[in-house]
Amino acid sequence: MKAVFRDGEGHLRNGWKGLGFFVVAAILAGILMWLQTLLPDAVRPFAPNPFFAFLGVLLVSLDFLYLERQPLTSLGMSLDRRAGRDLGAGALGGVVLVGLVALGVWAAGGVHLERAANAHVTAVVRTGWLMLGVALFEEALFHGYIFQRAIRGMGTVWAQVVISLIFCLAHPFSTEMEVPTRVVAMITTFMAGWMLGLCYLRTRHLALPVGVHLGWNWFLGVMGFGVSGKEFRGWWMPVFHGRPEWLTGGSYGLEASIFAVVALGVAIIALTRWKGSAAREPEAMPRPDEAPALNG
Template sequence: MEQEETIQQEEPKRGAHVLFSLGIYIVAFLFLSLVFSMLVYIVLGFPDTGSFTLNQYVVIQFATLLAAVLPACFILKYFDNRPLSDLGLSVKGRGKDFLYGLLAAIFLYGVGFGLSLALGEVKVVGIHLDATDLAVGFVFYILVAFTEEIMVRGYILGRLLRTRLNKFLSLGISSVIFSLMHFFNPNVAFLPMLNLVLAGCLLGVAFLYTRNLWFPISLHLFWNWLQGPILGYKVSGTSLSSSLLELQLPENNILNGGTFGFEGSIICTALMVFMIGAIVWYFERKNAKFTTEDTEGTEF
């Protein structure tokens, strides 16, 4: 991850203004989600909820992405008087961030899945290669990553960081909101909810220092894609298509995550805590180095 050369230090907005704009955003998102979902249902011919195909899920998720992005852009420009670049989607010089997100996801599942196999908490009982499902699943999780990162990190966390709140408190608030978005997922329980809060922290912690979304978008994308379509876990309690590996869990417990997927496991908890600490250490150390160099270069 690369740190932004400069993060503008501006007079923080009043908390009331920020909370009001966040309220407008959430209401607008819910309204547009309802409108777009109705339109999608009409186009798809009112299918039963349990009978959606993977391609139909892609269409639904695209509509959700629009519901998240459109009000964010409108409120930023006409209410907050902020540039759209505040959403953190600047691509200049961010190629390494996308690569680091991929590597972080590989580390998370390489270690986590490896430990689960070694402990006998999961078994691979089959391999099924369906290139179409893998490709469509990849597109679906791209849309999921953009939707949730623009909404939770780009807009919500970005607005909170312009208040007088401590940056880590802002991260915590946005992470709780992120977890609550998954509250009605199948098989949710205390440990999965805790892990979703930690996942929000992991996805958002680099944004505190870079104000850029390409690392969390990449990590979010490959986190979901590796977990579900590749390894065969459920993704936050849901399964949308066939997977490359067919897994068998000897029993459902906190080591393998049970019916919620790897995100419901204590192995995932430990790995996320480690990765959050490593990212904070990296940027705080880098900030301290810059501060020292600036001080040494100052003449009195």
């Protein structure tokens, strides 16, 4: 029984570390998000729920790293010039990817955009602030401690498969969606998780995946498309032309469009071929009780 929980050197296995982290982070994030609902109505827009969830994941990350005597920077979390550069580049990349998907749907005769009535800059800025919180929370949760311990325990490929699958299942897919649309949305979300994992692997920093995640979600909201099934109002409003939902994404958003599968496929191929900035930096030495961060 001891071998189930500990390796040959007596250290707790990475799988149990990841599971314990996920449970504790989920509980603390839930508590903090509940506390956010107690804030005054005038304050809540400036402190949206995702930032409280991110705070919970961050605190649990610090606790687990303390037990391992590892710094927060070992997870690819830091505030420096490189992080700012990768965050900006990632956000631009996310906007470009969504723009290509929207362009494909438009070229196929699926949609056109009209200027939204009463569009305000403040609403667009508020959406960007909200999406920053979402990106920080989800990347810290899915590609921080859990992802990196999964790599050490299973190797890169299997870690990508497992975390991308969890990332996919963590998103809502309504049973009211048409079956082809739901299938495309699930494939796209799995591919997005894989792409974001590659963004970390190529830089060993969370700034790039946070930026891509932010740019993707924010531009979807700005154009008025749904973001993983949630409605947003931006500068424009999409007008659909009656084409199949698996082509346009429908009310779920462009993430349920077949063009998103194409765009993400191209991005994954490009990231796979790119050696990344991590390849130009000295490899961080693993702890004696852990396998190298990239194996397999």
